[in-house]
Amino acid sequence: MNFDSDYAEDVRNNFNTNDDQYAKQIALNSIVGEGTVYKSGLAASFAYKLGDYTDLNLGVDYGMLDGDVTNEKSIRWTDFARNAVSPHHLPDMTQKYDYSISGNQMKIGAAAQVNKRFGIGATYTMKTTLDKEGNYYYKRDAYRNTAVDSVNVNFKEDYIMPSEIRVGFSYTPRNVMRTVFNMDIEYVKQSEIHNRYDDVVNFYAGVEHHVVNRIPFRLGFQAVNNQFIIAEQAFDLSNNLITVYYVNRVLNPMITAGSSIQLARQVVLDLGFGYTWREYDAVDMFGDAYYNDKQYTGASNNSANIWTNPQYVNLITRGWDNPDKVRENNISLNAGISFTW
8 A cells, every 4th residue: 555645836916917927926835745555474375176178266465564663744824924024934834643553354265267268266365454553733823912922742543444345257259369357356445434325346357368369469448446534624504513424425437458478488478557537526636715814913804915806805714515526637657567477
């Protein structure tokens, strides 16, 4: 599992572009993450040949997972913004997670070649509860008549990887060129992560056709479901502060293609291409209300500091009642070399 991220956001005011001038830069936002959880494991399998075209295979995989992760989110005001509100102070913000993830995972599987044309298989990955332990740090500088807001705590919690059941089949039709068709269906019990999640079903299909019975050409399709839970502060009908949870469901379809090249008698180069797209709702990762300089200076609505015509500027952090619709397209390239002896 990879936790690397590198996001930068340039925040500018509403200064117009007359006289060939740009809107002024008032803050720099960033989210930087680093870390990988690695899995090293032991695998054992057993095969029994039942006939010329039939066999049975059983296997077990025991994996050990371990890794360190850091994630830092920050807001830094620019010199222009600081000078605009001087002698008042604009508070920078830093939020940082630093933790480790470790634990064990067990997977079992079975496969059978039923006849010359047809094979079936299944795997079961048990629910895995990993240990997540580390430190959380948050600091927002003091401003006006508000003191520094600072938190530095250690935490220990569970990082849950849900159980998965995957079944599939392989079919080799009778034709001149060697062709193999595969299809898998995967059931992921994501409700084990959080009771607000729904269990999901993922779908995978692919075909490999050997051109001139030598060069393989592969095409595939998959549809994978992800879910994300979001917690937001809100007020109930009695004006009490409560936490509201939202589940964001995202479907990730993907089209794949690939081939193999025989570099030597025992060396094969595999090449793969994937194109995926998805659509989901999202709110700002940095709320707009933070850039309302009036709260830091105590200025009236008509006082100009960072913003032009501030009486018309209404900076409010949007909630999930007014999200953005995000559409993403991603291209992935994969290459691998295998050596057999």
